[in-house]
Amino acid sequence: MTGDQHNDDEPPPIMVEGLGIRFGDFVVHENLDLTVRRGEILGVVGGSGSGKSVLMRAIIGLQRASEGRIDVLGRTITGVDLDRGIGVRRRWGVLFQGGALFSTLTVGENVEVALRKYYPDLSPELRREIARYKVILSGLPDSAVAKYPSELSGGMKKRAGLARALALDPELLFLDEPTAGLDPIGAAKFDRLTRELKETLGLTVFLITHDLDTLYEICDRVAVIAEKKIIAVGTIPELIATGHPWIEEYFNGPRGRAAKASHERAAE
């Protein structure tokens, strides 16, 4: 992996052990285990309502776990108060499904928020420059920097959200359905951007998606959530080899076959 000079004995960026989450009597996860390796793009798939976003929220500390343990970048997240500093927030970036941009700030100011919070001693000019090149790195035009989120299209909001997630040069990036609602060209561009950023910045990416093309194109491994836990993790051929009916249907359905075919065509 370029861009990171970390030792192999460092803990994995994300380690989930025996996670249980329930809302009242409704059990979302039970005894869920997952390890994300450093420098990989891990795709997370599962049916609607299978708890993909809940898992992500638990890992970033927004959702309290009923049982089990979650370690992120070597720190334990479970059992820590949400608003207390845990020392890892500046090392991760999160892109929410709808972008979740601060609507009263411009795109550039959105990116600046985290810089202000964690590095108040940076000179304001440098902070502005950083915010600006991050926005441009995320594939937005120069003119979008001073615009408000309400003036942006859905795809541009996603990119702006990505710029904000990248504000602190994180090691770990969480993406919740980054290509949902984008046109195929925009989605493919977003995939390429994710891959490029991962390679240049040496990121580890936790990616929730429904987009089979994304899975084939950029994910190193894929984790499948079903029956309240992760039923399998591996490359797509490995997953299909497990023979689990849900995985079978997911990857061998008409859309799965089309995505695979286009991936193979592109590879030739």
Added chain:
Amino acid sequence: MQETAQYSLVEDSVGGPRLLLSGPLTLAAIGPLERALQGVSGPIATIDLTGVEDVDTVGAWIVCQLARQHEAEITGASEAAERLLGAVRGIDASSDIGPPRLPVWERVPVMMGEKVYAARSGIYGVVGFLGQILIGMASLVRHPSRFPIRALVHQMELVGVTALPIIGLMSFLIGIVIAQQGSVQLQQFGAEALTVNLVGRITLRELGVLMTAIMVAGRSGSAFAAQLGTMKLTEEIDAMRTIGISPIEALVIPRILAATFMMVLLGFYASVVAIVGGAVVGDLTLGIPFWTFLDRIHDVVPEHDLWVGLIKAPVFGLIVALAGCYNGLQVRGNSEEVGRRTTMAVVSAIFAVIVLDAFFAVFFTEIGWG
């Protein structure tokens, strides 16, 4: 491992002055270096990154800027650094990230103009909105099956029933204060028996309805504005329109009717509770027995005082609901706008209610209902 990034400038006989950077060139460690580098003036021919341990995009960005500023060459970059430099090279990030801002001598007149224009379009808007409501009502009269009866009942509960405790408490205390303060003054003329007239007439004519209108504006007017404003932001209202449901019929009319109708009941209720509060004070401090106080109310308060209050109440309710719904539907853009419009709904509603109350006071006195 060094904690912060360092630099040193060496004179190289072959290639000219050379800037040596060392340590981690990352966001966390770069603050001091960035400030120190601004002091470096002399010509730099090459920037040597051999001593750099770790680098991120911010480090790469600063190196890139420096190289461009001094037209220097970058040497000794690791593979990772080379990649990052490639990613940020050629990005121009010189302009501002904030919203465009005019100089103050242009901004003030522009804002003035916008305020005046907004006031004009506000009047147009409210009149137009009232028209839309009337058209909506007319169409509901023609198609009574479309009438949003469930929404109406729900709003009546929210505006009226759930307000009973707070309005009751408020009115009770107002009744107590008027009776107690009034009796102190009237005692100086030996006329403390007139406390009954004071409490009865002022609550039924003025304070019962006025205070209730202010309370309803704060409770329900603000809720209307915030709720409709949020629905506007989340495109719920657009979604209703596309399904063919008129937001005026489904959202606005139930709220307007509920507020108008419930204001009458709440205003009357507030007056009654205030009189009870006065009677309690009469019983405890003036020696007028509780039931005698209530009996006297019947004799000293003319019937038209009740009508004055009951005629004003629906008008005030209409104004409060109109201000809330209108401002809510004017929300566009961002969450700050919801807050601004909610404030505007409450402030303009209370202001309009007090101004109209003054007109009513003069009007009713002129027609002989003094």
